[in-house]
Amino acid sequence: MNDSDKSVVSRLRKLISEGGYAPGERLGEVAVAEQLGVSRTPVRLAFRTLEQEGLLQQAGKRGFMVREFTQADVHCAVEVRGVLEGLAARRLAEQGLPEVVSETLLYWIQKGRELLEKGFLREADINQWSEINSHFHGSIINSIGSGVVADAIARNNHLPFAAADSIIIDTDDLAREFKKLQLAQFHHELIFQAVKHGEGARAEMLMREHALIGLRYPELLQNTGL
Amino acid sequence: MNDSDKSVVSRLRKLISEGGYAPGERLGEVAVAEQLGVSRTPVRLAFRTLEQEGLLQQAGKRGFMVREFTQADVHCAVEVRGVLEGLAARRLAEQGLPEVVSETLLYWIQKGRELLEKGFLREADINQWSEINSHFHGSIINSIGSGVVADAIARNNHLPFAAADSIIIDTDDLAREFKKLQLAQFHHELIFQAVKHGEGARAEMLMREHALIGLRYPELLQNTGL
DNA sequence: ATTGTTATTATTGGATCCAAAGTAAAGGCT
DNA sequence: AGCCTTTACTTTGGATCCAATAATAACAAT
Secondary structure, eight states, X not given: OOSTTSOHHHHHHHHHHTTSSOTTOEEOHHHHHHHHTSOHHHHHHHHHHHHHHTSEEEOTTSSEEEOOOOHHHHHHXXXXXXXXXXXXXXXXXXXXXXXXXXXXXXXXXXHHHHHHTTSSOOTTHHHHHHHHHHHHHHHHHTTSSOHHHHHHHHHHHTSTTTSGGGGOOOSSOHHHHHHHHHHHHHHHHHHXXXXXXXXXXXXXXXXXXXXXXXXXXHHHHHHSOO | OOTTSSOHHHHHHXXXXXXXXXXXXXXXXXXXXXXXXXXXXXXXXXHHHHHHHTSEEEOTTSSEEEOOOOHHHHHHHHHHHHHHHXXXXXXXXXXXXXXXXXXXXXXXXXXXXXXXXTSSOOTTHHHHHHHHHHXXXXXXXXXXXXXXXXXXXXHHHTSTTTSGGGGOOOSSXXXXXXXXXXXXXXXXXXXXXXXXXXXXXXXXXXXXHXXXXXXXXXXXXXXXXX
């Protein structure tokens, strides 16, 4: 298992988002370099990248520290993804859904149906949903004729809790997660419908609501019999 | 007038956005380093930062090139700013406008009034408006209790044409620019009103429309007698 | 002549070295 | 004894060196 294959950036990103460093902790170049078994140079490069991504922030005049996120930050990050993906969906609806994109979206919707049709969720299904989900969203984002929106979303997704596939939190309560995915799948189908019919405003609003699934839905799904 | 004071990042950012390099042009580390009179190291660091900012992109497997932007990119970048600032305005309206923020916003609104009340525009006024404008927007963005939205906006603003003060384009037709600023000022007042009264949806929509001033308004202001 | 292979060159990535700047610590002065 | 100053040390920024790799050019073979 060659560990040095992965770039320093992604290794650090992983370490940070998995809590390998405490929030607010100051990161020294030498310390991290030794820990990762590389020299200071790649670490210095990585720090700049991670600062731009928002995972690190400057610690006074000296070096960087792990950025700490509040509950409000999490909420905002999810809303940011919502409005940005909403923008993408609206534009796609407004400028007309190309046939190839339509087919792609339908393909991933179908994949989602197949995954959920057995009526329950196995732990192994989670990665597969993640795949399906990111393809569905990616297809929309990348079909609006400009990479600017996709870039903005990608940058936001660097915040670990903001990424679209952070829906899955609780692997213990697979029944509830199944309900969540069922709802997400339904959202996908609604969004496709709206985009297909050129209903920009509806597509945008559906997408914005869709983003909130991971945020406020858990309690509701508990209590309603849905 | 020490030129090496400014960091390599900002010098390069300026060079790129002012067209010092052709879009699509490939940038070599050594060439740029020599041009700026520094070693390769700070240039390498800067390239990573500028890549994250979206001004550079990877050129195949080797190095970076100046990213080129289409008309669609410009349009999207402005809309991205619109939805993000719209989100900020909505949240501020929803969670209630704190008194200090209210006073700050009123202060900059007043400054705007004073700048425009003489009924015409001098070239020297442009920088002042830019100042007023960024303070107004900044106050909203930074008052929602999380830096995530502000960060996303800041990253988007790195695209030179997306920044909020890129309203000013035409210094030749100051009469038309005056009309534009008058309208922008009016928008500011409307947005404040909406936020003040907790009208989240209205505040959001006004802000989104406000972002489009630099994009589609020129022709209209020409023809309507407004 | 064209294509495939090889060799040379250019350019980037990583490591190390040196200088500059900041921080902490120790000692002296009031 | 407390505070200020000076000194020592830690840490980062910049430059240079070496190695790895991609691009290019040259050469050979079909």
